[in-house]
Amino acid sequence: MSSDQSLTGCLDAPVLKERGQHEVFCGLTSIIWLHRKMQDAFFLVVGSRTCAHLLQSAAGVMVFAEPRFGTAILEETDLAGMADAQQELERTVEELLSRRTDIRRLFLVGSCPSEVIKLDLATAAEKLSEQYFPKVNVINYSGSGIETTFTQGEDACLEAVIRGLETSNEQQLVILGALPDIVHDQMLRLLEQLGLTNVFVLPQVRVEDEVSVGSNTHFICAQPFLGASFEEMVRRGAKPIYAPFPFGASGTTAWLKAICDIFRVSKETFEAVTDAPRRRAEIAIEKVSKILTDRSVFFFPDSQLEIPLARFLNQECGMKLIEVGSPYIHKQLVGPDLQLLPEGITISEGQDVDKQLDRVFDRMPDLVVCGLGLANPLEAKGLTTKWAIELVFSPIHFYEQAADLASLFARPINRSEKLKIGKVA
Amino acid sequence: MKLSVWTYEGPPHVGAIRVATGMEKVHLVLHAPQGDTYADLLFTMIERRNHRPPVTYTTFQARDLGSDTASLFKKACIEAYERFKPELLLVGASCTAELIQDDPGGLAETLGLPVPVVALELPSYQRKENFGADETFFQIVKTLSRPLERTSEITCNLIGPTALGFRHRDDVLEMTKLLNSMGITVNVCAPYGATPKDIELISQAHFNVLMYPETGEMACRYLERTYSQPFTKTVPIGVGAISDFVKEVSEIVEINTSDANTYSQLPWYSASVDSTYLTSKRVFIFGDGTHAMTAARIARDEIGFEVVGLGCFNREMARPMRKFAATFGLDALVSDDYLEVEKHIQAIAPELILGTQMERHIGKRLGIPCAVISAPVHVQDFPARYSPQMGPEGANVIFDTWVHPLVMGLEEHLLTMFREDFEFHDEAGPSHHAAHSPEKKNQPQVDEADEVSSENKIIWLTDAEKELKKIPFFVRGKARKNTEKYAENNGFSEISIETLYEAKAHYAR
Ligand code: SF4
Numbered sequence: 001m002s003s004d005q006s007l008t009g010c011l012d013a014p015v016l017k018e019r020g021q022h023e024v025f026c027g028l029t030s031i032i033w034l035h036r037k038m039q040d041a042f043f044l045v046v047g048s049r050t051c052a053h054l055l056q057s058a059a060g061v062m063v064f065a066e067p068r069f070g071t072a073i074l075e076e077t078d079l080a081g082m083a084d085a086q087q088e089l090e091r092t093v094e095e096l097l098s099r100r101t102d103i104r105r106l107f108l109v110g111s112c113p114s115e116v117i118k119l120d121l122a123t124a125a126e127k128l129s130e131q132y133f134p135k136v137n138v139i140n141y142s143g144s145g146i147e148t149t150f151t152q153g154e155d156a157c158l159e160a161v162i163r164g165l166e167t168s169n170e171q172q173l174v175i176l177g178a179l180p181d182i183v184h185d186q187m188l189r190l191l192e193q194l195g196l197t198n199v200f201v202l203p204q205v206r207v208e209d210e211v212s213v214g215s216n217t218h219f220i221c222a223q224p225f226l227g228a229s230f231e232e233m234v235r236r237g238a239k240p241i242y243a244p245f246p247f248g249a250s251g252t253t254a255w256l257k258a259i260c261d262i263f264r265v266s267k268e269t270f271e272a273v274t275d276a277p278r279r280r281a282e283i284a285i286e287k288v289s290k291i292l293t294d295r296s297v298f299f300f301p302d303s304q305l306e307i308p309l310a311r312f313l314n315q316e317c318g319m320k321l322i323e324v325g326s327p328y329i330h331k332q333l334v335g336p337d338l339q340l341l342p343e344g345i346t347i348s349e350g351q352d353v354d355k356q357l358d359r360v361f362d363r364m365p366d367l368v369v370c371g372l373g374l375a376n377p378l379e380a381k382g383l384t385t386k387w388a389i390e391l392v393f394s395p396i397h398f399y400e401q402a403a404d405l406a407s408l409f410a411r412p413i414n415r416s417e418k419l420k421i422g423k424v425a
Numbered sequence: 426m427k428l429s430v431w432t433y434e435g436p437p438h439v440g441a442i443r444v445a446t447g448m449e450k451v452h453l454v455l456h457a458p459q460g461d462t463y464a465d466l467l468f469t470m471i472e473r474r475n476h477r478p479p480v481t482y483t484t485f486q487a488r489d490l491g492s493d494t495a496s497l498f499k500k501a502c503i504e505a506y507e508r509f510k511p512e513l514l515l516v517g518a519s520c521t522a523e524l525i526q527d528d529p530g531g532l533a534e535t536l537g538l539p540v541p542v543v544a545l546e547l548p549s550y551q552r553k554e555n556f557g558a559d560e561t562f563f564q565i566v567k568t569l570s571r572p573l574e575r576t577s578e579i580t581c582n583l584i585g586p587t588a589l590g591f592r593h594r595d596d597v598l599e600m601t602k603l604l605n606s607m608g609i610t611v612n613v614c615a616p617y618g619a620t621p622k623d624i625e626l627i628s629q630a631h632f633n634v635l636m637y638p639e640t641g642e643m644a645c646r647y648l649e650r651t652y653s654q655p656f657t658k659t660v661p662i663g664v665g666a667i668s669d670f671v672k673e674v675s676e677i678v679e680i681n682t683s684d685a686n687t688y689s690q691l692p693w694y695s696a697s698v699d700s701t702y703l704t705s706k707r708v709f710i711f712g713d714g715t716h717a718m719t720a721a722r723i724a725r726d727e728i729g730f731e732v733v734g735l736g737c738f739n740r741e742m743a744r745p746m747r748k749f750a751a752t753f754g755l756d757a758l759v760s761d762d763y764l765e766v767e768k769h770i771q772a773i774a775p776e777l778i779l780g781t782q783m784e785r786h787i788g789k790r791l792g793i794p795c796a797v798i799s800a801p802v803h804v805q806d807f808p809a810r811y812s813p814q815m816g817p818e819g820a821n822v823i824f825d826t827w828v829h830p831l832v833m834g835l836e837e838h839l840l841t842m843f844r845e846d847f848e849f850h851d852e853a854g855p856s857h858h859a860a861h862s863p864e865k866k867n868q869p870q871v872d873e874a875d876e877v878s879s880e881n882k883i884i885w886l887t888d889a890e891k892e893l894k895k896i897p898f899f900v901r902g903k904a905r906k907n908t909e910k911y912a913e914n915n916g917f918s919e920i921s922i923e924t925l926y927e928a929k930a931h932y933a934r
Contacts, residue, residue: 021501022484026460046426048520048549053435054463073427076550079524088426095428112458112521115487145460146487146521354508373465373477380475 010341015329020352023373024302024327026145027153028111029058033393034154035068037178040104040206043069044096045143046089046119047111058389068103070096074113085117089124093138103136104207107157110142137207139164149327151225151303151392154178158229161203162236168212172198173259174238176230177223180395187222187246187398190256193273194265202229213238218262220255222246222397224337225304227330244336245308248316248402249281254336277399284403285316291410291417293318295366298359301325301351302371302388304334309369309391309405311337317406321345322365325356367413379423384416431763431783433738433801437547438519439464440557440640444565445515446478446588447616451565452511454502456494456522456529459484471804472589481505485522495527502533506540513569513621514538515561517545541621543568553761555639555713555739558587562616563643569621572652573629579609579678582630584656585641586617591716591800593617595813596636603661603816604634606686607674616640628652632677636660636815639713639739661815662719663823664691664727689817691824695728703828707903709734709775711758711766711784712799714742716814718749720779720798723823725753734758734773736766738781774902777831782806794830798823883912889920907932 028051031043045051052071059067072092078085089108097103106128108121125140132138141160143153158176173196179187184201191199200211215237221230224245234240243258244251253274260270297319299306306326313319323346331338338347348356353374360368360383368378368385375385386409396405438455445453446468455461462482468474483501485494506514516529530544543564547557562585583600586593597618601611612630613623628648633656635645645656655677661670667687675682694700708730710720714737724730735750736758737743743759750757758769767787770778778788778795782803788795797806798814812826813819885893896904904925911928912920 020504021462021482022459023462023465024459025463026458028460029463049429049432049434049436049553050438050461050520050549052429052432053439054460056431057463057467067430070428070430073429074550075427076548078426079550085426092426092428112460113524116490116521116524144487145458146485146490149459354504371466372470373462374469376469376473377475377477 009339010343010345010347011331011335011339013343013347016346016348018348018350018352018355020355022149022327022351023300023353023371024351025058025150025371026054026112027143027148027150027156028054028109028145029150030143030153030157031055031069031109032059034157034178034203038105038203038205040102041068041107042096042100042103042105043107043109044093045069045071045109045111046114046121047071047074048113049073051111051113068100074117079117085119086124089119090128093128097132097136106136106138107160108138108140110140110144112144112146115142115144115146137164151223151305152228152328154223155226155228158203158226159232162213162229162232165236166210166212167236168214169216170198170212170214171216172200172218173263174211174213174217174219174233175199175201176219176221176226176233178203179222179397183395183397183401186400190273190277190398191259194256194260195269196259196263196265220259221333223305224308224330224333227328227333230330230333240332242332242336244311244340245334246397247308247405248312249278249285249399250316251308251312252281252398252402253278281399281402285406288403288406288410289317291413292406294320295413296320296322296363297367297369297409298322298363298365299324299326300356300368300370300374300388301327301348302369303392304328304330305388305391306369307334307341307347308337311340312405313409314342315340316402317409319367319409322363323348323356323359325349325351327351367409369409382423384412386412429762433761433763433781433783434553434555435464436520436549437552437554437557437560438517438549439467440554440559441515441517441545441547441561442468442478442480443554443558443587443589443640444561444616445480446474447586447590448619448621450512450620451515452479452481452505452509452513453515453517454481454498454505454529454533455483455517455519456498456527457482457484457519458486458521461519461521467589471802472807473804474588478588479509479511483522490525494522494525495532498527498529498532499536502536502538506538512540513565514540514542515545515565516542517547519547520549523547523549541568553739555741558640559643562641563647565616565621565624566627566644567647569624570627570648570651571625573626575631576612576629579680580612580630581609582612582627582633583614584633584635584645585637585639586614587640588617589802590617590637590640591802591806592812592814593637595811596815596819598811599813599816599818600634600636600661603667603686606684607671607682608680608684609674609678628654630654632656632674638715639741660715660719662716662819663723664689664820665722666719667816667820687817689820691727691820694824700728703831704729705731706776706831707731707733707773708777708779709770709773710798711736711738711778711780713737713739714746716799718746721749721753723820724779727820728824728827730777733775734769736760736769774906776900776903777827779827796827796830883909883918883920885920886922889922889925892922892925904929
């Protein structure tokens with residue numbers, strides 16, 4: 001952290017709030033990674049053909065025999081009378097659970113259509129939970145596009161999971177957020193080396209991995225989009241730990257440091273554990289990020305990872321920030337990262353995609369981080385882009401992935417420099 | 426309520442977007458929540474379009490419900506018109522907006538925009554993507570077309586190609602070449618590449634070439650009714666179909682078509698010696714109705730395969746498909762349930778699947794080679810090279826594509842001869858395509874044949890099991906099945922080497 005940076009950075013900077021067309025996924029999309037992470041869970045979306053098509057399109061080539069997600073598609077007959085839809089849902093669940101005996105957790109996921117017709121999934125989940133007790137736990141949440149964007153689906157899911165946790169007064173640390181396996185394991189290794197015991201991660205990989213919550217629980221988010229889960233943890237008496245998110249060398253150090261301060265881990269232990277991997281990460285980042293230094297970057301709102309990633313690119317890779325857009329800014333979570341952003345940049349929340357595109361063409365940044373719908377059209381106009389969705393799927397947290405994270409941004413710029421044939425689409 | 430895992434078609438509004446994106450100077454305002462904007466990536470990523478689809482989504486949120494979703498819609502229309510200045514505005518609702526009943530058509534009308542506005546009815550809870558495209562294009566034609574004199578020279582319209590269509594880009598070019606060789610020029614190609622002004626001129630062509638009944642039939646029927654413009658019924662995919670098509674055209678416009686350039690390599694490639702290994706290979710065919718039916722004809726009459734299963738996912742085609750399948754002695758499989766299709770394929774254990782990307786995945790799991798013949802599309806279905814399905818070049822492309830996943834003639838013999846060889850051994854899978862070898866590790870694969878034998882309590886003796894392993898893998902599934910069937914029919918409870926070869930003799934062809 002350079003000392004000449006102002007203390008508040010962008011924490012109190014005005015936020016450009018726009019209300020026009022949004023170009024983001026809805027919360028259902030997070031099922032694509034959640035179902036991989038929660039290995040005994042099935043996600044049953046109660047929705048329309050659109051919802052089914054969205055899941056399929058977002059899953060792309062990941063077509064599995066029978067994935068652990070599916071859509072109960074509402075039909076004309078379900079819309080006619082409400083009683084029917086409830087019964088139909090029970091029938092569908094029965095059909096599903098009889099075929100998939102490996103399912104221990106069933107998430108009934110609400111969508112726009114189910115919300116609009118006020119299909120009561122909470123009551124349905126309660127009823128079904130009783131019916132299938134103790135074999136299957138049925139939980140509901142909404143991933144609808146009228147309430148959630150993209151990663152907020154994981155937040156809503158996790159919030160529902162937290163609501164169902166047992167209460168306990170155990171001294172413990174809970175980490176919130178689904179992480180790729182490799183990152184998950186690295187994180188636990190680091191925390192163990194730091195001498196922390198009683199560490200739990202939510203969402204649990206399997207239902208047997210019991211996690212409880214109470215007033216002696218400290219928790220920290222590993223992902224910045226978990227606002228509702230954060231609040232639910234606080235409601236359950238748990239105490240939040242605030243820190244920048246663990247991206248890059250200094251982000252990871254700050255995140256771990258915040259935990260260690262709470263659990264009174266000695267300075268010596270902290271340095272003994274973190275020094276080597278931190279230095280390793282710094283050297284690796286330096287190699288990869290040469291091509292990024294002094295280049296400008298523009299973030300479209302997508303996953304809420306934008307602010308912490310902008311912090312990383314600016315602070316650790318030397319990139320210049322033009323605009324950092326986020327679908328939603330939860331200041332309690334991203335405050336520590338906002339504080340580290342340089343003044344004078346545009347922070348935007350919500351979206352009017354056409355106006356935002358105007359701003360891109362006005363400034364012509366060296367790199368645009370955006371969704372898949374916008375990437376090729378921008379490339380065709382001579383811009384260089386990084387698809388944001390990859391940042392959600394890839395292992396990018398903590399020390400050992402720091403350079404990989406930098407190279408995700410370096411690669412498109414590198415390609416633009418290599419190609420000597422122009423691009424006419 | 427219907428439980429669905431993978432779907433063959435999107436909702437009807439995706440069909441509308443395919444039409445709008447295929448055309449020029451058209452804009453669609455879709456009343457829809459933010460998540461529905463995923464549709465854009467189908468076009469920008471799968472088809473690699475260099476522009477955003479011309480669609481404005483109102484992206485209303487929960488807090489707008491009940492209060493001002495209608496004014497949000499009007500605002501979106503006005504802004505879209507101002508920004509994009511289209512010559513034609515389409516308005517419609519996605520599944521969610523259909524439920525809140527804002528009436529986009531009525532709202533748009535009150536705005537008094539200076540361009541024609543077409544209000545689309547897209548029943549999301551009943552119909553699907555193909556219907557949405559068909560209906561949208563029909564409404565556009567109905568709104569914009571007007572009676573005109575026929576052109577002095579012989580012209581036709583190409584009807585049905587859309588954005589995100591399976592090889593539509595190349596089919597358009599190939600059809601244009603074929604028609605030009607017959608002395609016929611294309612008046613309008615639509616929706617693909619057409620502007621609203623082009624649609625106004627549609628009735629001056631002498632006839633319509635209905636390229637894709639799935640997305641263009643309603644418009645063709647309307648044009649026939651309204652302007653007595655006949656349309657072709659044969660889809661020229663395959664050598665036989667091309668010649669029928671040329672004949673059909675010559676009858677419609679009464680021209681001599683002896684100059685038509687219909688030359689394809691397919692007949693000779695099928696007749697050459699190497700292709701005897703293709704003869705009587707058992708194929709399963711599945712796709713949209715049009716592509717599946719044309720493929721079946723090629724498979725049987727132009728390559729000499731044995732068609733052992735045939736079907737389509739679009740119910741609109743159920744009737745012609747059933748009738749057509751009957752001529753093959755088959756019951757058509759009409760289903761949009763991926764799991765049902767998979768079961769069907771497992772049961773008949775074909776040697777080759779001609780299907781969609783879904784069947785490609787099924788084939789991958791079952792270790793059955795597959796060539797893709799139809800939508801739903803995947804990024805691989807938009808190759809950089811010219812690869813139509815229609816016309817003479819289409820027939821060439823089809824021959825190559827279908828044969829590609831199979832073991833080649835000589836290679837097949839080598840496999841039999843050196844079955845224990847390190848290079849040609851079984852696990853190497855068909856041909857050199859890693860993509861086609863079964864995913865043994867990742868998928869705990871229930872061996873369907875094992876299931877059958879355990880159900881019927883027929884036991885394979887160790888020797889027989891070993892012998893079975895010596896049979897090349899690409900016919901082994903069938904050999905196992907046949908032997909078990911033979912054993913069952915003859916009331917055997919065990920299978921010995923003897924039984925294996927008796928069965929082989931019994932089923933010899
Ligand atoms: S935005 Fe709503 S209707 Fe669209 S896919 Fe998401 S949940 Fe389904």
